[in-house]
Amino acid sequence: MANLYADVIIEISHEKLDRPFQYRIPDHLRESIAPGARVLIPFGNGGRTIKGYVVSVSDTPAIEEYRIKSIIEQVIPDYAHEPEAQLVALAVWMKHHYGGTLIQSLKVVLPVRATIKQKEKKTIRLTVGKDELLSTIDQCNKKHQKARARLLEALLECPEIDYSLAASRLNITMATLKPLAEKNIIAVDSEVAYRNPKMLIEADGNKKNLTEAQQKIVNSFIADYDMGFTQPCLIHGVTGSGKTEVYMELMDHVIKKGRQAIMLIPEIALTFQTVMRLSKRFGSRVSYLHSKLSAGEKYDQFERAAKGEIDIMIGPRSALFTPFARLGLIIIDEEHETSYKAENMPKYHARETAIERANLAGATVVMGSATPSIDSYFAAKRGEFRLYELKERISNNGLPTVHVVDLREELRRGNLTIFSDKLRSLMEDRLSKHEQIMLFLNRRGMAGFVSCRKCGHVCKCPHCEVSLSLHRNGSLVCHYCGYEEKFTHICPKCGSKYIGTMKAGTEQIEEAVRKAFPNARVLRMDADTTKKKDDYQKILSTFADGEADILIGTQMIVKGHDFANVTLVGILAADLSLHINDYRSAERTFALLTQAAGRAGRADRPGEVVIQTYSPEHYGVATSAAQDYNKFYEEEIGYRRLGGYPPISHMLKILVEDADAREGKTVATYMAKLAEYYKPKSTIGPAPDSISKIKDVYRYVIYIKDDDYEKLVDIKDKMEQWRQVNNVGKSTVQFDFDA
Ligand code: ADP
Ligand code: ZN
Ligand code: ZN
Numbered sequence: 001m002a003n004l005y006a007d008v009i010i011e012i013s014h015e016k017l018d019r020p021f022q023y024r025i026p027d028h029l030r031e032s033i034a035p036g037a038r039v040l041i042p043f044g045n046g047g048r049t050i051k052g053y054v055v056s057v058s059d060t061p062a063i064e065e066y067r068i069k070s071i072i073e074q075v076i077p078d079y080a081h082e083p084e085a086q087l088v089a090l091a092v093w094m095k096h097h098y099g100g101t102l103i104q105s106l107k108v109v110l111p112v113r114a115t116i117k118q119k120e121k122k123t124i125r126l127t128v129g130k131d132e133l134l135s136t137i138d139q140c141n142k143k144h145q146k147a148r149a150r151l152l153e154a155l156l157e158c159p160e161i162d163y164s165l166a167a168s169r170l171n172i173t174m175a176t177l178k179p180l181a182e183k184n185i186i187a188v189d190s191e192v193a194y195r196n197p198k199m200l201i202e203a204d205g206n207k208k209n210l211t212e213a214q215q216k217i218v219n220s221f222i223a224d225y226d227m228g229f230t231q232p233c234l235i236h237g238v239t240g241s242g243k244t245e246v247y248m249e250l251m252d253h254v255i256k257k258g259r260q261a262i263m264l265i266p267e268i269a270l271t272f273q274t275v276m277r278l279s280k281r282f283g284s285r286v287s288y289l290h291s292k293l294s295a296g297e298k299y300d301q302f303e304r305a306a307k308g309e310i311d312i313m314i315g316p317r318s319a320l321f322t323p324f325a326r327l328g329l330i331i332i333d334e335e336h337e338t339s340y341k342a343e344n345m346p347k348y349h350a351r352e353t354a355i356e357r358a359n360l361a362g363a364t365v366v367m368g369s370a371t372p373s374i375d376s377y378f379a380a381k382r383g384e385f386r387l388y389e390l391k392e393r394i395s396n397n398g399l400p401t402v403h404v405v406d407l408r409e410e411l412r413r414g415n416l417t418i419f420s421d422k423l424r425s426l427m428e429d430r431l432s433k434h435e436q437i438m439l440f441l442n443r444r445g446m447a448g449f450v451s452c453r454k455c456g457h458v459c460k461c462p463h464c465e466v467s468l469s470l471h472r473n474g475s476l477v478c479h480y481c482g483y484e485e486k487f488t489h490i491c492p493k494c495g496s497k498y499i500g501t502m503k504a505g506t507e508q509i510e511e512a513v514r515k516a517f518p519n520a521r522v523l524r525m526d527a528d529t530t531k532k533k534d535d536y537q538k539i540l541s542t543f544a545d546g547e548a549d550i551l552i553g554t555q556m557i558v559k560g561h562d563f564a565n566v567t568l569v570g571i572l573a574a575d576l577s578l579h580i581n582d583y584r585s586a587e588r589t590f591a592l593l594t595q596a597a598g599r600a601g602r603a604d605r606p607g608e609v610v611i612q613t614y615s616p617e618h619y620g621v622a623t624s625a626a627q628d629y630n631k632f633y634e635e636e637i638g639y640r641r642l643g644g645y646p647p648i649s650h651m652l653k654i655l656v657e658d659a660d661a662r663e664g665k666t667v668a669t670y671m672a673k674l675a676e677y678y679k680p681k682s683t684i685g686p687a688p689d690s691i692s693k694i695k696d697v698y699r700y701v702i703y704i705k706d707d708d709y710e711k712l713v714d715i716k717d718k719m720e721q722w723r724q725v726n727n728v729g730k731s732t733v734q735f736d737f738d739a
Contacts, residue, residue: 002059003024003025003059003061004058005022005024005025005057005058005060006023006024006033006056006071007020007022007054007055007056007058008020008022008023008039008053008071009021009052009055009103009106010043010050010051020055020103021043023068023070024068025070025071026070029071029074032074033054033057034054034057035056035057035102036053036091036102037053038051038052038075038076038077039052039054039072039073039075040052040071040072041069041072042070042072051075053088053106055101055106080360080361080362081325083323084323086357087109087110087321087323088110089360090109090357090360091106091108091109091110092105093356094348094353096713097348097352097737098345098347099345099735104345104346105346108348111321121162121164122163122188122189123161123162123163123188123189124162124163124166124186125186125189126155126159126160126185127184127185127187130156132185133152133185134156137149146544146545147172147173147176147541147545150172150544151166151172152185154166154170154276155186157276157280165275165290171537171544171545172541173537207252207281210245210246210249213241213390213391214390216388217246217390218249221253221364222253224364224386225328225364230358230359230362231384232355232365232367232384233366233385234335234366234368234380234388235367235368235369236369236377236387236389236629237370237388237389238390238391238392238399239370239598240393241370241391241392241393241394242390242394243333243368243390246368246390247331248278251263251329254328255282255285258326259326259327259329259363260305260313260326260327261311261312261313261330262312262315262322262324262329262331263278263319263330263333264315264319264320264330264331264332264354265314265315265316266316266334266340274314278312278314285309285311286310286311286313286314287301287304287305287310287312288313288319289313289314289315289316289319290315291316298318301313302322305323305324306323306324306325308326316339317350320350320357327357327363329365329366330357330363330365331366331367331368332351332354332365332366332367334369335351335368335373336369336371336373345734345735347737351367351373351375351376370594370598371591371594371629374633375738378637378647399627400569400597400598400600400607401606401607401609402627403608403610403611404613404616404622404625405420405610405612405613405616406616407453407613408453408454408455408456408614411453411498412454418509418512418572419512419516420610426570427550427570434549435567435568436546436548436549436551436565436566436568437566437569438550438551438553438557438566438568438569438570438599439509439552439553439569439570440553440554440557440569440572441506441553441554442555442571442589449467449469449501450467450468450470450476450487450499450501451499451614452494452496452498452499453496453614454491454496454498455491455494455496457491457494457499459487461481461483462483463483468483474486474487481684481685482687482688506525506552506554507526507528509552510522510552517550520549520550521548521550522548522549522550523542523543524539524552524553525539525540525554526554526556530556551563558595558596563599566599566600567600568609568610569596569597569600569607569608569609570610570612571593571597571610571612572612573612573613575589575615575618575620583640583643585620586618586636586639587620589620589621589624590623590632593611593620593621593624594624594627596609597609597624597627611624619631644681644682644705646738648707649681649705649706650707650708650709650712651738651739652715652736653701653739654668654671654701654703654704654719654733654734654735654736655689655700655734656686656699656700656702656731657697657698657699657700657731657732657733658730659697659698660698661698664698664699664731665686665698665700667733668700668702668731670722671686671722671733672702674719674722675704675719678711678714678718680711680715682703682704682706683702683704683705684702684704685700686701686702687700687701688701689701712737716735719733
């Protein structure tokens with residue numbers, strides 16, 4: 001019997017994760033040692049016994065056989081209570097489920113101990129008493145110093161605030177602080193290193209009396225939780241229906257039972273308010289992560305969690321890997337958000353990964369959204385998730401009034417401008433009342449699909465039901481199957497010549513707004529106007545201070561920002577994102593429009609929304625205008641069934657990149673042949689990716705569909721094995737499941 005060898009990593013939270021050491025697997029452990037196994041090994045010249053994790057197993061010694069030491073013993077960890085073992089097991093699952101190497105997965109789940117120098121950190125601290133503070137707030141309000149007033153009001157609730165959080169979420173800058181510091185109302189402390197973002201706040205224990213609908217969810221959760229049922233739950237609740245209040249109640253229960261909770265929120269929605277709200281309820285045992293933390297700061301946060309110094313961790317995707325030893329609950333707010341999917345290998349989805357971590361920890365996952373992802377709602381309908389609904393807003397003011405404008409109609413009437421008559425007249429109205437307006441340009445999918453301005457026709461692939469993209473050489477190309485046709489500049493449906501790609505960008509819109517409303521003060525937020533670090537902040541702060549009437553922007557302005565004085569939202573070209581060559585385009589459009597509409601209006605002044613579109617009859621637009629999620633879901637799931645798309649079927653996208661076009665194509669072609677051999681339901685491609693070349697690297701894609709996810713995993717494994725054995729050329733291969 002040939003010897004087997006294991007590559008073992010020893011310092012788990014170390015930058016040297018890349019350098020495993022090889023050990024011989026003793027015969028009695030041949031059967032049980034697999035990647036992820038925890039082992040005891042002799043290390044160094046003194047033969048010290050230390051702990052390590054196996055990352056791979058092979059039958060080839062890397063050095064002379066006699067120099068390889070033997071594994072001493074395997075240790076079976078207690079997954080439920082040992083976070084490190086839990087996270088290593090999670091990494092093994094991620095490697096299996098999403099592809100890539102185990103090292104890649106380990107780097108995602110384990111924080112690397114810092115060697116990087118920590119950045120300077122600023123904390124804003126209140127230095128006066130409550131009375132003086134209140135009178136200063138009064139003065140600021142009288143002088144229309146709105147940013148200052150906002151900051152002081154926040155300090156009223158929380159006398160020490162992390163500067164970066166305040167800057168980004170309260171829309172203030174250093175210039176706001178200076179005069180206040182000069183008058184000794186606040187102090188700004190700088191520290192080179194501190195262990196946790198400062199939120200000095202007293203828990204007030206104040207909780208609201210839940211509504212009947214909220215209480216029902218809480219009771220049901222508690223009953224299940226206390227009996228050890230850990231089925232994932234999905235709360236479908238319109239914005240403002242009290243989901244966050246429910247989350248807090250669930251966390252409260254879990255913490256009282258001696259366990260801990262993770263709350264995931266999309267980065268962009270990580271508001272000052274969210275952290276404040278939780279801190280007020282739970283005091284200083286709440287911490288949070290955000291993407292601006294250095295690796296060292298993140299590591300420190302994770303250390304505190306591992307030591308049990310905190311009960312709740314709030315943060316984006318990566319907070320999922322908080323090493324709590326008694327994890328009881330994972331909450332995923334806005335679970336439909338695309339930022340929950342990782343962009344690099346392993347391309348994991350936080351939802352699926354959370355469910356896996358919860359399985360290992362014996363914890364429950366609770367997801368919530370006003371526009372649940374089709375994947376989650378489907379799982380809920382099939383009984384995999386428990387479905388809860390919150391149908392009403394807590395406050396009595398209704399949802400905004402939505403007007404849908406058919407742009408084809410405008411063209412017929414001779415209106416060639418970018419404003420429909422409806423939008424123009426509502427804008428005039430708001431400007432005269434000194435209320436604010438947001439104009440949202442849906443730029444998703446600007447990448448060259450072709451449509452007719454007269455009849456709304458969109459050129460689509462006859463084989464794939466996705467839109468074709470116009471290439472510079474003048475042909476229309478399908479990026480799923482490679483189908484190609486000549487672009488004729490004449491609409492195939494109505495014969496008009498008003499057919500082409502949409503060109504309107506934010507700049508053109510700004511120009512048009514300035515021309516149509518010369519007296520309005522206009523701000524534009526897009527990639528061009530936010531090049532410098534503070535630009536983003538400055539624009540939002542100017543708008544929040546009422547120093548502009550109209551804010552024009554892309555997706556950036558839609559999420560997470562609430563401006564009290566905005567009573568009109570115009571959505572220009574709502575349907576651009578409907579025709580991206582992606583089967584999720586209707587889902588994204590529905591969520592985006594519903595979100596954008598939600599920006600309009602507040603308690604005392606209900607808002608209005610104008611959706612301008614060439615396809616008012618498209619179910620993605622029509623159902624979002626009617627705020628009817630269930631109708632949208634029914635239509636969408638029908639479409640997925642027809643096309644064999646997830647969640648009905650599963651899909652593996654393989655991306656092959658190579659600087660040499662021929663090499664790349666050869667590898668991709670071989671991969672596709674290899675896949676065919678295992679007889680999946682369908683193999684499409686290889687075809688050039690929708691971005692066929694980036695920085696002189698050519699990109700080919702293959703789509704493989706099958707009802708059985710594990711079959712796709714098998715195919716992925718076979719491809720990875722083939723790559724290892726035939727390491728020809730320099731192609732890189734990436735896997736993306738249900739992309
Ligand atoms: P969501 O998370 O669904 O958007 P929130 O939990 O933020 O909703 O609730 C919306 C608003 O209603 C918040 O200001 C919240 O404080 C308030 N609220 C929620 N539940 C109650 C309740 N039971 N009684 C009174 N106010 C509530
Ligand atoms: Zn096609
Ligand atoms: Zn036409």
